[in-house]
Amino acid sequence: MPAGGRPAAVLGLIVAAALAVAVGLTIAHRHRREPMELWRLVNGACVPDQQQHDNPAPCALVDLHQGVAAGYVVLKDIRGTTQYLVIPTARVTGIEDPKLLRPGMPNYFADAWRERAFSERAVP
Numbered sequence: 265m266p267a268g269g270r271p272a273a274v275l276g277l278i279v280a281a282a283l284a285v286a287v288g289l290t291i292a293h294r295h296r297r298e299p300m301e302l303w304r305l306v307n308g309a310c311v312p313d314q315q316q317h318d319n320p321a322p323c324a325l326v327d328l329h330q331g332v333a334a335g336y337v338v339l340k341d342i343r344g345t346t347q348y349l350v351i352p353t354a355r356v357t358g359i360e361d362p363k364l365l366r367p368g369m370p371n372y373f374a375d376a377w378r379e380r381a382f383s384e385r386a387v388p
Contacts, residue, residue, distance in 0.1 A: 302339075302351060303355065305322065305323075305339070306323070306337050306339070306351050306353060307353065309321075309322055309323075310322060310323035310326050310337045310339070311326055311328070311332065311335075311337070311353055313326075314326035314328065315328070320337065322339075323337040323338060323339045324337075324338045324339065324340055324348065324382055325337060325338040325379065325382075326353075327375070328353065330370070332353045332354065333353075333354050334354065334369075334370045335352070335353035335354070335370075336350050336351060336352050336353060336370070336372060336375050337350070337351050337353060338350055338351075338379050338382055339351055340382075345386055345387075345388060346383045346384075346386040346387055347383070348379070348382040348383050348386075350372055350375050350376040350379055352370065352372055354370075359372075
């Protein structure tokens with residue numbers, strides 16, 4: 265069992281929920297500070313590094329197996345030890361973007377759940 269005696273499933277759910285909230289709050293915070301900061305980092309550094317050098321840096325992961333239009337990156341947030349962001353490689357305005365509800369669009373919350381191991385491994 266993880267620290268504190270909680271079952272792994274409960275801890276995983278807590279981590280995934282925190283990850284989803286962190287994505288929304290961090291994007292909103294960074295958007296106020298510099299609206300293009302994450303876009304430049306993801307599509308100006310992480311995606312090209314992955315495509316050209318098979319290296320996701322400065323991101324922790326770049327997943328383009330369904331193409332850039334449906335891909336995402338995992339990026340360590342600048343705050344906290346366990347916070348990671350799942351960021352689409354397609355341009356969206358945020359988690360409230362109506363186009364994310366269209367049929368056939370990627371399910372970034374499911375992607376965040378699959379990538380929760382980044383946060384779990386970071387737990388001190």
